[in-house]
Amino acid sequence: MNEASARAYPNIALIKYWGKRDTALILPAAGSLSLTLDSYATTTTVRLDPDAASDRFTLNGVPGAATPTQRVTRFLDLVRELAGSTAPARVDSLSEIPTDAGLASSAAGFAALAVAAAGAYRLDLDDPALSRLARRGSGSAARSIIPGLAVWHAGDDAASYAEPVDGPAFAMIILTLDRSAKRVSSRDAMVRTAGTSPFYDGWVSSTAQTLEDALAACRANDFTALGLLTELHALRMHALIQSADPPIRYLKPASIAAFDRVEELRTAGLECYATADAGPNVVVIARPADADSVATELAALGETTVVGAGPGATLLPPGTA
Ligand code: DP6
Numbered sequence: 001m002n003e004a005s006a007r008a009y010p011n012i013a014l015i016k017y018w019g020k021r022d023t024a025l026i027l028p029a030a031g032s033l034s035l036t037l038d039s040y041a042t043t044t045t046v047r048l049d050p051d052a053a054s055d056r057f058t059l060n061g062v063p064g065a066a067t068p069t070q071r072v073t074r075f076l077d078l079v080r081e082l083a084g085s086t087a088p089a090r091v092d093s094l095s096e097i098p099t100d101a102g103l104a105s106s107a108a109g110f111a112a113l114a115v116a117a118a119g120a121y122r123l124d125l126d127d128p129a130l131s132r133l134a135r136r137g138s139g140s141a142a143r144s145i146i147p148g149l150a151v152w153h154a155g156d157d158a159a160s161y162a163e164p165v166d167g168p169a170f171a172m173i174i175l176t177l178d179r180s181a182k183r184v185s186s187r188d189a190m191v192r193t194a195g196t197s198p199f200y201d202g203w204v205s206s207t208a209q210t211l212e213d214a215l216a217a218c219r220a221n222d223f224t225a226l227g228l229l230t231e232l233h234a235l236r237m238h239a240l241i242q243s244a245d246p247p248i249r250y251l252k253p254a255s256i257a258a259f260d261r262v263e264e265l266r267t268a269g270l271e272c273y274a275t276a277d278a279g280p281n282v283v284v285i286a287r288p289a290d291a292d293s294v295a296t297e298l299a300a301l302g303e304t305t306v307v308g309a310g311p312g313a314t315l316l317p318p319g320t321a
Pocket of ligand 1: 012013015016017018026032104106137138139140141186187276277278
């Protein structure tokens with residue numbers, strides 16, 4: 001029986017991906033830059049099951065709901081097409097991401113699935129090809145193939161993959177402020193934003209420049225420049241999202257208070273910068289030596305977890321999942 005297991009980690013973007021130029025191929029309207037984390041692994045095993053009537057999917061031992069199972073099947077269809085196979089598969093996924101921590105699970109989930117499915121269906125893919133494949137499951141998954149800092153290029157299907165980038169060392173402090181589920185998914189909110197915001201074209205063109213500036217900051221090993229661009233870009237993304245019609249607001253008063261506190265800490269000499277994804281929780285970046293102090297200062301606002309740069313998605317030796 002063909003079987004393979006893989007492990008992948010979530011990533012948090014410094015320069016955000018928000019908007020697609022092709023929703024079927026999941027081609028981003030602009031490039032993005034992220035850090036793959038060292039915590040909250042997803043471990044996925046794919047076993048070919050030629051006698052089964054259809055794919056089966058479990059998440060943390062529980063049969064997946066209809067929508068996630070359909071997303072897994074659509075993804076496996078791409079893998080089967082590449083492999084020239086029609087065999088259904090059994091997919092068992094274990095996620096260490098707390099469901100209420102506000103971290104998206106799709107990046108680690110589809111990165112692990114891409115590597116495990118490529119192994120089980122005997123595809124020999126290099127990292128750019130695995131990143132392109134993971135992208136088809138969820139755009140941000142393209143970046144979780146890569147360890148540490150990763151740039152995901154905009155472009156056509158062949159060119160749109162993530163690659164490693166050298167840059168300054170930093171830690172992330174995940175500040176959990178609100179544990180309720182988000183009301184509009186990133187996927188739906190991106191479509192609404194692109195279709196209705198009068199600012200969308202400006203967002204796309206300015207993001208290309210902000211990414212260039214962030215990559216220059218990485219090359220110069222300049223944490224301060226990278227931090228300033230990270231906070232700027234997060235606030236621009238949320239301004240854009242709020243300008244959709246009907247508007248979408250992910251940030252809550254507690255999120256704004258966290259951005260205020262981060263600014264205060266900076267003014268007081270403790271250098272840190274805030275970002276937030278499609279939800280109310282805030283992620284703060286700081287130099288590794290300052291991370292515990294920043295976490296202590298932010299603890300009054302919510303639960304804090306310090307994380308660092310982690311590995312890319314990897315195939316696990318047989319029998320170790
Ligand atoms: C705000 O990758 O979840 O986290 O491609 O539709 O699956 P789909 O979207 P997804 O969006 C992530 C949006 C973000 C920004 C980012 O990670 O760059």
